[in-house]
Amino acid sequence: MKDVSEMYIPTYDDVVAANERIAPYIHRTPVLTSSYLNRLTGAELFFKCENFQKAGAFKVRGASNAVFGLSDEQAARGVATHSSGNHGLSLSYAAGRRGIPCTVVMPRTAPQAKKDAVKGYGGRVVECEPSTSSREAVFAEVVAETGAEFVHPYNDPRVIAGQGTCSRELASQVEGLDAVVAPIGGGGMISGSCLTLSHVAPGVKVYAAEPKQADDAARSFRAGHIIADDAPETVADGLKVPLKELTWHFVRNFVTDILTAEEDEIVAAMKTIWKRMKIVMEPSSAVPLATILKNKDIFAGKRVGVIITGGNVDLDHLPWIKG
């Protein structure tokens, strides 16, 4: 892994530029509240609903910033990534809006619905075996063949600056926030939130929320260096990936704490949000509420932003229904 000193660390100016660049292609998502959940937690919660975002997740912010920041010459060769989740979908959406090629390398074992979704936005899916070595080999072939620009799902300053536009909107939509809680997987959303909030509202504490069964970020945070788990299993399938040097930079320097929740707590929090707030969101997006419910003393009486990161869930297989 590279040292972060070899990488460009995005600044708040990059977030402002990203906001300008991507505004025509994304939604300014609404902030919802629930009097029931406020009573339940003893806090005032403000849910930033990126499940209503284009392509169904916040990831479209970073992907669009990368795509629309390319020179015409770079853009003509297209973009590429490896992702079986929201980043692949988002990059395909953004490339489609710019009218340039996009290739997403996905394991052949990924659900057909996810492959179809990428294709639905005009992207090309190239399959690899479900192993890191196969993915890297296939991806290298794609890049060699097309000259496409690699857009990493999170360890990329363009992507982090794009994700930072979410907390920028939130801070303008809700006055006097005390804290923001967002899920942490690779750390792109958390890094963008730290980047923005440390500039526009430095008193706001940033908490990362992680499944206990994939708590590599929490353990990294306590150890003082990156720890990567080997194939963690969690219902919050967007949060299995490890930190990388750029996101680690933001986590170690700006995050107040990383809180964890058990699988059953995540599923219960997800179902409560569906039932009470009437919104469809992913298991990953329920981890913040699950951790708030376990740590009421931290948040009692506080005004807390909660990032609902995405809404792309398999409606045929909901985690509280045994099939």
Added chain:
Amino acid sequence: MKDVSEMYIPTYDDVVAANERIAPYIHRTPVLTSSYLNRLTGAELFFKCENFQKAGAFKVRGASNAVFGLSDEQAARGVATHSSGNHGLSLSYAAGRRGIPCTVVMPRTAPQAKKDAVKGYGGRVVECEPSTSSREAVFAEVVAETGAEFVHPYNDPRVIAGQGTCSRELASQVEGLDAVVAPIGGGGMISGSCLTLSHVAPGVKVYAAEPKQADDAARSFRAGHIIADDAPETVADGLKVPLKELTWHFVRNFVTDILTAEEDEIVAAMKTIWKRMKIVMEPSSAVPLATILKNKDIFAGKRVGVIITGGNVDLDHLPWIKG
């Protein structure tokens, strides 16, 4: 059945008064759009999201108007209704906000979750046998014992005026509507929509959407008199009840047409809305989209308001998952 000439027919002034009266207790719900569904239908759809309403459905508008319009003397004796659905829940919510008693007569066979929801807002549930005769007998006892004011789920001018506030909001949120499509069961929402729109935007056509398997309103509309079905069965369980004289008055005089959809079309439309719009809503609320998809020629190129009437659905038993 009484003739409508014996009843008070609410006017637009009653809608304005209702709006003033209930504003502190209800949400001004958002209007959502979906570029995907616009492409799919060829129309511009504006979804009025009453699934985000207090108590999870538009019914709280009419119930609140009835409850907060009572004199202090009437209010002290409380309110009562028979309903195993959103009206019972809404009346319990409104009574709780005013701090007066509410009794809801429900069949003992109704789901425990529905009974608990009424109690959760402070209402009292009195059980009857699942027959009309038992319901009427038990309800008469309740009223004799308490002196409570009966608030009918829809055949009540206070309730219809309250429901009329929904289209009033919609017309102020979306300019230049050509049509509004709303589900029809007993006809409270449709009547309120007709009442309001015929006054504030008389060029807007009102379409009612009904399950083919419970198409008593459509058959009444064609026959020119009320036809009531005997125990219709449909996944859209909020739409099984028949028209009554007051709602029939609005339907026969102001509705442009009543469109119907099959069960599988309703379920498919519901799943599409959950998947694409990321909102949780009831099967009844999917009937409008199902009918629009079947009648694209009527709505092509038009600006169409679609009332998402409620979001109270059993998350453990979704109609597209065989359990």
